[in-house]
Amino acid sequence: MRRVVVASAVLAVAGCSGAQEAGPQAPPSRPAASTSAPSTPSAPPTPAAVFPGETWQRADAGDWSNLDAELSAEGSTCVAVVKDGVLVHDAYWNGGAPGSGQRIYSITKSLTALxxxxxxxxxxxxxxDTASEPVDEWRGTDAEAVTVRDLLSMTSGRRxxxxxxxxxxxxxxxxxxxxVGIDQQRPPGQAWVYDNAAAQTLESVLDDLADSDDVVELATDRLLDPLGMRDTTWARDAAGNALTYSGAESTCLDLARVGHLMLNRGRWDGRQLLSADLVEQLTSPSSELNAAYGLLWWTNAAGRVVEIRRQAGFADDLPPYEGRLAPSVPEDAFWALGYGNQYIAVVPGENLVAVRLGARPSSPDRITFDTFTAGVLDGLGDAGG
Structure with missing residues (x-):
């Protein structure tokens, strides 16, 4: 039975703390003879998607020497690469092991979005709809205008x-x-601010809707158990609330299941756990204020990018810039990101999922959205075709 982690959440960096405010300056053989009418040839059937059972099917492929050397030297504990639903590579260093869970920090936010x-x-x-419907304390206050989407998109205007x-x-x-008790600083939609507290208010939203009034049980019943995430736990604060901004613990192989769910547009082994429309909304730009952010997921869309390097524990954020988070990889890529440059990377056009967990790299230019995902694609080489 899965254990439930109860933590006081003394998470000095657990929430990927550090926010940069993005103001409203948005950018942007030859056929046989026949006397009957010719028929239109049908497209070959799409192969059925491959899903893991208790373990991933595996078929080692690729050359991972360069990627693994960098990952191990930069404090990574594990990497997993899934191509076409099959595990083609995994590796462990620095105390990591296949079933050894570790804190995934703000990747928790992306799970909350699901x-x-x-x-x-x-x-x-x-x-x-207004989030004040489930969050009673906001009714009749300036926060009453804040919608659930505003909380997910980091544009809520909370102080x-x-x-x-x-x-x-x-x-x-x-x-x-x-x-919930923090003041409203501005009307929603006027600025993009990476805000852990805004993400934690989603616990109040979900708690009001969960049949059990317990978000950890909701997560277990709707996400962790259906995906077979046996080595994943969801933490609570000292008052017993699920932590929706940070704190979950997981493994590379478990998080690859989340990536594979998103790759398959919310479908898991015959069940539609999340609609394709919602997957699209979560992984598409949610605001011109930051084209790189969807709804608690990061995107590779072009536009005005606000990149939060302090989320990884570095001293300074980059100024906003025009471009894409990962210019070396396909535009359809998207990510869940946690403190220390921990990633679930998904590249739909390549039918690819990759996960990296571990310590913060030695510099903000190591194991980035771009270099990690490009390194995985390079490692696949001809095997990725």
């Missing part, structure tokens, strides 16, 4: 500061209550 999307599919919420962020993460027992 739970919210499932509720939208169920019809129990609309992403564009944010590094001091407040640290206080919630390091010194608050009831983190949901703290997050």
């Amino acid at each position: 739970l919210v999307g499932m509720q939208a599919d169920d019809g129990t919420l609309d992403l564009d 944010w500061s590094e001091a407040s962020d640290r206080q919630m993460i390091r010194a608050t027992a009831d983190q949901t209550n703290f997050a």
Whole structure:
């Protein structure tokens, strides 16, 4: 039985803390003879998608010497690469092991987005409805205008500061209550701010909708168990609230299942766990304020990019720039990102999923969205064709 991690969440860096405000300056053989009418040849049937059972099917392929050398030297504990539903490579260093879970920090946010999307599919919420319907404390206040989509897109207008962020993460027992109680700084949609507290308010949204009134149980029933994520746990704060901004623990092989679900547009071995429409919304730009951000997932769309290097634990963010997060890889790529440049990378056009977990790299230019994903594609080489 899966254990439930109960933690006081003294997560000094657990929430991928550090936010950069992006203001409203948006960019942007020859046929046999026949007397009957010729028929239109039908396309060959699409092969059935391959899904893992208790373990991944595997067929080692590719040359991983360059990628593995960099990953191991930069503190990685594991990497997993899944191509066409088959595990083609995994490796472990620095104390990592196939079933050894580790904190995945803000990758937790991306998992939370799946739970919210499932509720939208169920019809129990609309992403564009006010979040004050489930969050009672916001009714009749300036926060009443904030929608669920605003919280997911980091455009909620909730007040944010590094001091407040640290206080919630390091010194608050009831983190949901703290997050809900923060003031509204501006109307939603005017700025993009990477905000851990805004993501934690989604616990209050989901708690109101969950049959059990417990978001950890919701996550277990709707996501972890259906995907077979046996080595994944979802943490709580000291008050018993699920942590929806950070804190889950998982493995490279378990998180590859999440990537494979997203690659298959929400379908898992005959079941539609999340609608294709919701997958599209989560992994497409949600605001011109940051073309690189969907709904708690990162995208590779072109436009004004706000990249949060402090999320990885580095001192300074890059200024906003025009371009793409990963110019060396296909535009359809998207990612879940956690502190220390931990990734779930998905490249739909290549039918590819890759996961990297481990410590923060030695510099912000190591194991980036671009270099990690490009390194995986290079490793596949001819095997990726």
